[in-house]
Amino acid sequence: MSKQKSMWYEFYKGIWEINPTFKQILGTCPTLAVTVSVMNGIAMALATTFVLVFSSLFISMVRKLIPNQVRIAAYIVIIAAFVTVADLVMKAKFPELSKALGPFVPLIVVNCIILGRAEAFASKNSPLRSFLDALGNGAGFLLALVVMGGIREIIGSRTFLGYQVMPNGFEPWLIMILPAGAFLTFGLLMGFSNAYLERKKRIEQQQKILQYRKSENELKEAEA
Amino acid sequence: MEITTANPTFKLELTSSPHVHSRWSTKQAMWFVVLALIPALISAVIFFGPYQLLIILTSVLFCAATEFAVKKIRKRKITVDDGSAIITGLLLGLILPPNFSLSSTAIGAVFAIAIGKEIFGGLGYNIFNPALIGRAFLQAAFPVAITTWTQPSYAVDTVTSATPLAAFKFDKVVTSIEPMFLGNVGGSLGETSALAILIGGIFLIIIGVVNYRIPLAMILGMILFAGIFWIIDPVKYPNPLFQLFAGGFLFGTFFMATDWVTSPITSKGMWVFGFGIALLVFLIRVFGGLPEGVMYAILIMNSIVPIINRYTRPRIFGEAK
Numbered sequence: 001m002s003k004q005k006s007m008w009y010e011f012y013k014g015i016w017e018i019n020p021t022f023k024q025i026l027g028t029c030p031t032l033a034v035t036v037s038v039m040n041g042i043a044m045a046l047a048t049t050f051v052l053v054f055s056s057l058f059i060s061m062v063r064k065l066i067p068n069q070v071r072i073a074a075y076i077v078i079i080a081a082f083v084t085v086a087d088l089v090m091k092a093k094f095p096e097l098s099k100a101l102g103p104f105v106p107l108i109v110v111n112c113i114i115l116g117r118a119e120a121f122a123s124k125n126s127p128l129r130s131f132l133d134a135l136g137n138g139a140g141f142l143l144a145l146v147v148m149g150g151i152r153e154i155i156g157s158r159t160f161l162g163y164q165v166m167p168n169g170f171e172p173w174l175i176m177i178l179p180a181g182a183f184l185t186f187g188l189l190m191g192f193s194n195a196y197l198e199r200k201k202r203i204e205q206q207q208k209i210l211q212y213r214k215s216e217n218e219l220k221e222a223e224a
Numbered sequence: 225m226e227i228t229t230a231n232p233t234f235k236l237e238l239t240s241s242p243h244v245h246s247r248w249s250t251k252q253a254m255w256f257v258v259l260a261l262i263p264a265l266i267s268a269v270i271f272f273g274p275y276q277l278l279i280i281l282t283s284v285l286f287c288a289a290t291e292f293a294v295k296k297i298r299k300r301k302i303t304v305d306d307g308s309a310i311i312t313g314l315l316l317g318l319i320l321p322p323n324f325s326l327s328s329t330a331i332g333a334v335f336a337i338a339i340g341k342e343i344f345g346g347l348g349y350n351i352f353n354p355a356l357i358g359r360a361f362l363q364a365a366f367p368v369a370i371t372t373w374t375q376p377s378y379a380v381d382t383v384t385s386a387t388p389l390a391a392f393k394f395d396k397v398v399t400s401i402e403p404m405f406l407g408n409v410g411g412s413l414g415e416t417s418a419l420a421i422l423i424g425g426i427f428l429i430i431i432g433v434v435n436y437r438i439p440l441a442m443i444l445g446m447i448l449f450a451g452i453f454w455i456i457d458p459v460k461y462p463n464p465l466f467q468l469f470a471g472g473f474l475f476g477t478f479f480m481a482t483d484w485v486t487s488p489i490t491s492k493g494m495w496v497f498g499f500g501i502a503l504l505v506f507l508i509r510v511f512g513g514l515p516e517g518v519m520y521a522i523l524i525m526n527s528i529v530p531i532i533n534r535y536t537r538p539r540i541f542g543e544a545k
Contacts, residue, residue: 171366174365
């Protein structure tokens, strides 16, 4: 079945159709915790994407060697190796970001997006497809974190990526950089994206019905 | 469907539930609440000046406008004229501090209606009291502005720069009862005058818009809990009368906790609800970090109302135990 789908689709679907944050609702813990600013969100998403891409690729390559009973343990070992790499690189090259993200970089090990993609996709598909799938999911995660971080940073501290974008007269809403603001933003974004998708689906259905009726009428006319 | 016997005064009506009807329609009841809030409104103007009317007006206007906009966007029937959004606006305005900024008031009002009420589906579906949601949001968003208390115009004693509860919590000063009863102390707009609130609250209970059980349970509960601790150590814990008249307790008792949508529907449940709020208020005031806890106490109890309703359901006639 998966062979019918194009390579482009494997990449593209992760951004919107099965967006890890808003559709699969995975990896909410880092989503809620680190999106105080856009920069934190980008760093977190890039670190996660790095781990996701390489662990998916490797798991897909060795998927036939791993006995089914111990597969989760094997996945975790592979993921942990890449998380260690990401963590050490961040500590060495971007010490400030590493401090801001705190324990959330080592916690990528147990991020459900990575284990989820490994279990649902990489363990059943070829390395190339797994690589594209991981890249797409990583991009979707990045998009979600940038949107969340953007909203929270603009309203909560008047800035975007550190540059002031709101006028001085705007009093920042402190709640947006608190956990409550994260839940609010997350819930509202998820609600809006669902409402949008539902509306799109409804319109498509109506169009299909219209088309069907049209062809029915044409048939009748032809018969007459 | 009606089955009429030979004697027309005995009529057996077969209809689906509900069988018990209130004396007032929802619309009438809402306007009675607005009427009952007028004494508190007057006390706000007397003690804090006419500018406070602007705050309340902003709050009411933005609540009504938000309700209108949300209904319009969702293509539902416009229900602004049932008065519930206006009550939310009035209540929100009355629990804000004096001289609060108008733009922040507007944000709170929009939030109260959009997130506190309409997101659940409108009147009757909301879990939490919308006005308190708006206030809680403002408290979290602008923590400094919302705890800046202006002195009332007729300040007579020295502790009026802080609210009586803050004065007690941080300086151990007990404000005397008389100014607190009249409302001549620092505090939120409509909350300071116990007299004005009692007039409105008792009016609502007498005409049957508000059930007496929740207010009674809250007041008795507060006297009980505060009384026990006051007897143990009268220096460390304030007397029960102070606890009753200080802060937003009375306002919350009569106008917030008794909100029909967010309070229990069973009689036993109402007692549980009232005692629960009193206990939480007392715990937050005496042992918590904040000087006042009526808002959070009511919101916390709001969240367990479905459980209270479930476990206090009266036995159906004939049902086995």
